[in-house]
Amino acid sequence: MSTTQIWVAALMTLACYSYLYKENVFFRFAEHTMIPIAVAQAVVTTYHQTLIPYKNTYIVKQGWWWMWIFFAAGVLFYTRLLPAKYSWLARYPISMQVGWTLGSYFSIAPRPYVVQMLDAIRALYNPAAKGAYLMRFENLLFFLMFATAMMYFFFTIGGKSKLVGVAGQWGRWILMVGFGASFGNTVQGRISLFLGRLSFLLTSWLKIKI
Amino acid sequence: MRKEVPFIISLVFAVWRFCLEAFDKMYNYKLPSGDLLRNASAYAMTFLMCGAALLGTLNLLRIHGNNIRRRRANWIFSAYLLALLIWQIAIGIATSHTGAIYKWPYDAAYLPLDATMFSLLAFYIASAAYRAFRVRNIDAAVMLVVAFLVMLGNVPIGQAVWGRTAFLGGFEGVKNWILRVPNAAGNRALTLGIFLGIMATQSRMLLGIERRHLGQD
C-alpha cells in the first residue's frame, strides 16, 4: 500500500472504532464507504471472472447460444424491484434456483451427513476398529453422548417417556458443553480480529516495530 | 397460474438435478462438445446468476435514491454512497478488478473497514460476557467451566500454568478431549437435527405445500 492508502486505511479504522464511544458522523461516513465498494466488488469480479470467460468459452467458441436464455431468466430477478404488476416475473428464476437446490438435497447433499451418522455409531458396528481400549471406550462414550443429545430434541416424546426425558436432560448438558467450547473459541477469534487491526495501526501506520 | 407455473418449473429442475446426480448414465453423459451434461447444466445455472449480478446494486440505488429524493436525514451520505458505487462499478468494468484505479479504494478503504467492523466484536464479546454470562443454574455452570477450560487450552498462558506433560495433558489435553468427544457429539446432534429440518422443509417445497419463497399475490 502507498503512504496515502495507509493513512486512509488508518483514519477509516479509527472512524470505525469511534463507534465504541457513540454513533457519530465519522462512523456513518465509514459505513457509507464500505457498502458500495463491497457491492461493486461482487459485480466487477462476476463480470470479469465469470460472465466474460463463460461467454467466450461456451457461447462464442462452442456456439451454446441457449445460455443466453438462462441469462435472460436471471435478468428477470430485477423485476422484484418493480410494482406488483410485474414483480411476479421474478418467481421464474427463483423457482429455477430453488428447484436446482432441491434436486441436490435429495441426491448428493445428504452424503456428508451419512458419513457422520455412520461415524457416530462406529462403536456399535465396529468396536475393534481402532484396537486400543481407550479408543473403543471413547467411541462408546461418544455414541452415548450423541444419542442423548439427539434425544433432547424429541420434544413430543420426552414428556411421556421417563427414559427419553432423563436422557434428554443429559443431552442438554452435552449441548451446553458444545456451547461452552464454542464460546471459548469465539473469544480467541474475536480478540484475534482486533489484534490484526492493532498490528496494522502500530506497524504500517505508526511505523512501530513489534 | 402465477404460482402453478413456477411450482412446475421448480419441480422440473429438481427432477432434472436429481436424475443428473442419481443415475449413472446421466451422471456420466457427455455432450458432443466433450462437456459432461451435469457440468453444462451447472454452467447454465451459473450464467443465470450472472444475469442477476446487478440486483444488489439496483436495490441500493432504489433505497438511497429514495433517501435523496425525499431529502431524508443524512441524505448526503446516500448521495456519496451512490456516487462511489457507480464510480467503482464503471471503473471496474472498464478496466479490470485488478486495475490500479479500481483497487485503490478497495485496498485503502474497504479491506480495513471490513476487518475493523468485525474487530468491534472483540469489545462486544468482552462486554457481553461481563453483562450476560450469569451462572444461574447447572447448565450455565457447565457452559462456564467448559468455556474457561477451552479458553485456557487455546493460549500459551494456560499451557504455562498446566502443561501438556502434566496430568491429563494439561489445559490443552483437556481442551482437545472436550472438542473431540462431548463437543463433537453435541455438534453432530445439532447438525443432523438441522439437516433433518432442512430436508423436511425441502420436501414441503417439492410437494408444493410450502410456497412462501414465491412471494405473495
Added chain:
Amino acid sequence: MERFDQINPRVIYLLLAVFLVFPVLKPIGMPISIDPQLTQPVFNWIEGLKPGDIVIFDVAYGGGSDSELGPQLKAWFYHCMRKGVKVVGVAQWDTGAPLAYTAVKEVVAVLESKGISAKEGTDWAYVGYKAGGATVFRAMQDDFWKACGNTDWNQKNFSQSPLLAQVKKWDKATIKGFICYSAGSPGIPTYTTYFPDQDLYVGDVAVQVAGTSNLLRAGQVKGILAGLAGAAQYEKLVGVPGLGVKLMDAQSLGHLVVILLVVLGNVGYRLKMRAGKKRAA
C-alpha cells in the same frame, strides 16, 4: 461490591484495549506448544509430499477474517514453496480473492530474497474467484479449465501457465490434497459434499473450530489450523515466526481479561442477589 456488575461498557472496552496493546509492544515470550490433534497433521501433510506434487488452497473468507487466516495462509504457502510443492489457489468468496493474492505475493517477495523459487505460473498459480458456488467447483473436478473459463485472476489464459497445464482435473492422481481457509459459507461443505475422497485440511477461524472438530472426528477433515493460535503454531513449525507468534502473548492477556470480567460480573450478581434476599427477609 454489588456494583461489580454495573461497570460502564466503555470502561470495559478501554480495559481490553490497554491489556491488548501492552503485550504487543512488549512481548512476554511465552512458549507456544504445537497442537498434536489440530495443527500437526496439516504440517505433516505438506512435509510428507514430494517436490512437484500439486495442492490446492481455497479462499473462503473475507477482509473480516484476514487477521486470523492471512497469517495461516502465509505460513502454509511458505512451507509449500520451501518443499517444492506446487500450489494452485482458488476462491469461493469474491471479497477474499484479492486478499489472498496480496498475501501470497508478500510471501513470494520473502522467498525470492532467500533464493527459494516461487515463480507465478510455474511454482504457483492463482485462479481467484469464480461465480457459481459449489456446483462450479464440482465441475472443476472434471474439467478445471472449462469450469474457470480458461482465465486466471490476472485474466491470463490457462495455457500460458506451465503449472495449470498439469491441472486439467481435480482428481487424486493430480491433486494431493486441499486446504480450505474458511470463515463461513460457502466453504467446507463444498468439499465434504463434492470431494469426499480427497484429503481435506482446513484453515479455520476460531469461531468455527468447535463445529469443524465434528468433521475432524468423522474423518472428513484431516487437520485444522485453529485461528491465530493455529497460525502461530504453524509459523513455529515452519521456523519462520510471523504475526501469529508475535500476537499470542496479547491473546493470553486478552483471555485473562475476559475470564476476569465474567468472574466479576458473576460475583456482583451473586452479591446483589444475596443483598436482595436480606432486604426481603
